[in-house]
Amino acid sequence: MSAADQLLAQVRAQGAIPRHVAIIMDGNGRWARERMLPRPVGHRNGMKSVREVVEAAIEAGVEVLSLFAFSQENWQRPATEVSALMSLLEEYIQKEANELDQQGVRVIFLGDLDRLPARQRASVDGIMAQTTHNTKLVLNLFISYGARAELVRAARLIAEEVAAGRMSPAQVDEAAVTDRLFTAGCPDPDLLIRTSGEKRISNFLLWQLAYTELHISPVLWPDFGRAELYQAILDFQSRERRFGRVSA
Numbered sequence: 001m002s003a004a005d006q007l008l009a010q011v012r013a014q015g016a017i018p019r020h021v022a023i024i025m026d027g028n029g030r031w032a033r034e035r036m037l038p039r040p041v042g043h044r045n046g047m048k049s050v051r052e053v054v055e056a057a058i059e060a061g062v063e064v065l066s067l068f069a070f071s072q073e074n075w076q077r078p079a080t081e082v083s084a085l086m087s088l089l090e091e092y093i094q095k096e097a098n099e100l101d102q103q104g105v106r107v108i109f110l111g112d113l114d115r116l117p118a119r120q121r122a123s124v125d126g127i128m129a130q131t132t133h134n135t136k137l138v139l140n141l142f143i144s145y146g147a148r149a150e151l152v153r154a155a156r157l158i159a160e161e162v163a164a165g166r167m168s169p170a171q172v173d174e175a176a177v178t179d180r181l182f183t184a185g186c187p188d189p190d191l192l193i194r195t196s197g198e199k200r201i202s203n204f205l206l207w208q209l210a211y212t213e214l215h216i217s218p219v220l221w222p223d224f225g226r227a228e229l230y231q232a233i234l235d236f237q238s239r240e241r242r243f244g245r246v247s248a
């Protein structure tokens, strides 16, 4: 039995599996720099971690896996890095679409997808359509995403409905906001993992993370795999979630 298999057995013995795990995949650049390689090589190696973590999540019985792949702020990186990331996005979809489909993964892209180049936009739409009926795992891939922009968009959608007389100000409640986020219909994350040791949210899911348990892993994303995911879940299982109440 491998170390990762042992950890999975432990996870299962502990019981409660987080329904929704979110990950800020960070540290690709540092992984490359440590090896004196260009940053895109780090991003390419990060794709392997995505594959491994998707499989590990299915094995553990996670229902929703949310991966932060490219933020709205990441558009401000040097053009060469942005274009390398766009090429990798395209390559990932071409290479993995059929396998993800066979594994029963429903792939959903969330973010300001209008900013994607036409080619990437078409691939993204293609894989979402191809996998739309799958139910084993929902894989949310956040691209060109910023949580503040997502909240502004929700506010604007609500304002339009109020202005059109379809909704009254009194009907604006938490559910009204939740229903207008990209994640509408999806349970909030139970566990958020950030790799590479950074202790920041970096504009990810600000609304949805209200009561999420946080796990900071020192491991750089290209080195993150099955064992590290199971370690994070074990850490999650040791927590007491109180949601503002007192212990039972």
Ligand code: IPE
Residues within 6 Å of the ligand: 025, 026, 027, 028, 029, 030, 031, 069, 070, 071, 074, 085, 196
């Ligand atoms: C995460 O790795 C991937 C993206 C944000 C696209 P980084 O590229 O941020 O890697 P570091 O933080 O510079 O090491």
Ligand code: IPE
Residues within 6 Å of the ligand: 024, 025, 026, 068, 069, 070, 071, 074, 198, 200, 202
């Ligand atoms: C957050 O990582 C975004 C993604 C992982 C896609 P960054 O590397 O962009 O965040 P900061 O700049 O360290 O906050």
Ligand code: MG
Residues within 6 Å of the ligand: 026, 027, 028
């Ligand atoms: Mg980073």
